[in-house]
Amino acid sequence: MTSRTLGIIGGTGWLGRAIAEALLDRHFIKPECLLLSNRSGGSGVGAGVRLLADNQQLVDQSDIVMLSIRPEQFRELRINARGKPVISLMAGVSAAAISAATGAATVVRAMPNAAVEIRQAYTPWFSTASLDEQDAQWIQGLFECVGSADAVPDEACIDYLSALSGTGPAFPAMLQLALTRQAIAAGIPPAIAQRAAQGVVVGGGQMLTRHDPQQLIDSLLGYRGVTAAALQSMVDDDIDALMGRAVEAGAQIARRGM
Numbered sequence: 247m248t249s250r251t252l253g254i255i256g257g258t259g260w261l262g263r264a265i266a267e268a269l270l271d272r273h274f275i276k277p278e279c280l281l282l283s284n285r286s287g288g289s290g291v292g293a294g295v296r297l298l299a300d301n302q303q304l305v306d307q308s309d310i311v312m313l314s315i316r317p318e319q320f321r322e323l324r325i326n327a328r329g330k331p332v333i334s335l336m337a338g339v340s341a342a343a344i345s346a347a348t349g350a351a352t353v354v355r356a357m358p359n360a361a362v363e364i365r366q367a368y369t370p371w372f373s374t375a376s377l378d379e380q381d382a383q384w385i386q387g388l389f390e391c392v393g394s395a396d397a398v399p400d401e402a403c404i405d406y407l408s409a410l411s412g413t414g415p416a417f418p419a420m421l422q423l424a425l426t427r428q429a430i431a432a433g434i435p436p437a438i439a440q441r442a443a444q445g446v447v448v449g450g451g452q453m454l455t456r457h458d459p460q461q462l463i464d465s466l467l468g469y470r471g472v473t474a475a476a477l478q479s480m481v482d483d484d485i486d487a488l489m490g491r492a493v494e495a496g497a498q499i500a501r502r503g504m
């Protein structure tokens with residue numbers, strides 16, 4: 247349990263709310279040390295958590311400020327956070343832009359994903375200023391409340407990873423839909439196609455928590471059968487390059503800004 251006061255601007259949105267709820271559930275923070283703000287009112291995040299309409303008031307009453315608003319909403323945000331660390335969850339907004347707009351000298355860019363909802367997000371984070379051991383542990387601990395996390399060596403990693411881990415369920419959802427559509431086109435009844443594809447992505451995906459992916463593929467290729475033929479077709483079509491192009495397309499947007 248920490249005694250730092252955390253203020254989350256946009257704390258009732260998808261990410262902000264999931265993080266706030268996890269911090270309380272995991273006893274990482276006391277309700278009285280958590281402040282949230284939004285423009286529309288109505289929080290519903292745990293008793294004792296204060297919801298403010300005035301962002302500057304939230305900043306003034308917080309030790310650490312988190313920005314969990316969308317990049318386009320950030321353009322309208324007017325706060326002075328000079329002297330306070332600001333943690334931004336925004337994709338495509340550089341630490342320099344955040345520092346210029348808020349006055350904060352220490353900006354931490356962190357990139358969780360939608361799996362905060364089930365507390366299985368992966369969050370890379372980067373701080374513009376060197377942090378002491380306690381502060382680094384606090385930030386690491388905060389993101390471990392919603393999954394796993396790593397400090398990364400530079401901000402460029404955050405922009406690239408925004409398009410990789412930041413996309414959360416997007417890639418598996420795309421894979422599941424592609425498999426479903428192709429199965430339907432091959433004559434499999436739609437409901438069966440959907441369940442079969444979901445089994446691959448969700449059920450099969452869970453096996454990766456217990457097995458090394460390369461070892462799995464090597465052992466499946468060893469059968470020289472149905473699975474091996476399917477895998478070889480993906481290798482022949484250069485699946486690495488396909489995935490690389492997809493991530494790079496997103497990363498370019500993250501680097502350029504939104």
Ligand SMILES: NC(=O)c1ccc[n+]([C@@H]2O[C@H](COP(=O)([O-])OP(=O)(O)OC[C@H]3O[C@@H](n4cnc5c(N)ncnc54)[C@H](OP(=O)(O)O)[C@@H]3O)[C@@H](O)[C@H]2O)c1
Nearest residue numbers: 256258259260261284285286314315316319336337359360
């Ligand atoms: N969702 C993801 O998977 C994901 C993954 C990685 C990173 N991110 C980043 O996380 C950030 C938040 O995403 P999200 O999905 O949580 O968005 P969201 O659900 O739209 O939440 C944003 C919240 O900010 C509040 N807000 C907007 N302007 C405000 C202001 N001026 N003052 C106070 N509150 C304000 C909104 O509430 P009101 O309308 O009531 O003000 C809203 O609840 C984004 O920058 C996104 O790039 C999201």
